[in-house]
Amino acid sequence: MELGGLIVKAGLVKLTDDDRATLYGAFLTIANKLRGEEREQALALWRRKGKRAFECEQALQVNSSTPPWQRG
Numbered sequence: 620m621e622l623g624g625l626i627v628k629a630g631l632v633k634l635t636d637d638d639r640a641t642l643y644g645a646f647l648t649i650a651n652k653l654r655g656e657e658r659e660q661a662l663a664l665w666r667r668k669g670k671r672a673f674e675c676e677q678a679l680q681v682n683s684s685t686p687p688w689q690r691g
Contacts, residue, residue, distance in 0.1 A: 626632060626642065635641040652661050 631642060631645075635645075652658070
């Protein structure tokens with residue numbers, strides 16, 4: 620998947636009103652964290668969260684043809 624698609628998928632475009640400076644600043648913050656002592660912990664946490672989100676989305680697609688945001 621393209622990186623831009625992940626940004627949209629995470630909801631960051633809407634949450635930041637498509638403000639590219641805000642998004643860039645957030646990415647710089649992430650990069651700084653990955654340069655620090657908490658690198659391994661951050662990577663492990665983010666990897667787990669991302670993996671769970673992908674698995675949840677996959678399960679929803681298999682179990683329903685109606686997107687979750689359209690369910691009542």
